[in-house]
Amino acid sequence: MHILIHPVYFGSIANFVAIAKAEKITFEKEDNYQKQTYRNRTFIATPEGPLLLNIPIKHTSKGKRGERQRSHQKYKNVCIENDFPWQRAHWKSIQIAYRTSPFFEFYEDDFAPLYQKPFRSLMEFNLECFKVVSEALGLEQEIYFTNEYHKKADAFQDYRYLVKAKNELTFVNSPYTQVLEKHHGFLPNLSILDLLFNEGTNALHYLESQSL
Secondary structure, eight states: OOOEOOOOOOOOOOHHHHHHHEEEEEOOOBBBBBBBTSSSSEEEETTTEEEEEEOOOEOEEEEETTTTEEEBBBBBOEETTTTTOHHHHHHHHHHHHTTSSTTHHHHHHHHGGTTTTTEEEEEEEHHHHHHHHHHHHHHOOOOESSSSOSOOOOSEEOOGGGGTTOOOOOOOOOOOOOOHOOOOOOOOOOOOOHHHHHHHHHHHHHHHHHOO
8 A cells, every 4th residue: 555644743643553554655745834733743641631742833924015924835845943942842741741651761762862953844853753753663664755746646545634633533543551541541542652652662563453
């Protein structure tokens, strides 16, 4: 199966179920950036429930008849707003959330550099996140990129809809042991980080056993 999917910020369990089952992966690079998507956000578990980690981005504006209007940007051209120390805040939240999970120390040194090196491009950062997760999971699929945008992509299994955070389709994955489950019960479809830090080397087998 050859899938078409968006590069996102530490994709959800649903996102990686699609990826784990694919033979080839093509990332969408030619679409316009949209708000309220997983392009710049992900959810982790805390004692209080899901916590949203949101990467601040720079918006371009152009003048029109004396007013400033936000212009459309290609996703591949979106820049991260690094005036705010979001990397330090996100990594601290991840450490607090998962430091007692079974596999956090096992993967910590792989993920920490993502929050120590500054990134200008959102897509570049997301692709680097994907690379680190792929190595942790043991994924070995061929990776391609689009060179033009098509609303319909008949040549692929199109999973671009998984990028939507608002009004997303309901996906409830099978329960696995979550270190904070005693506080609020099982939380479905969190960031792939939750699965990795709780299930470790069993994570890929788990993803392959799920269905979208």
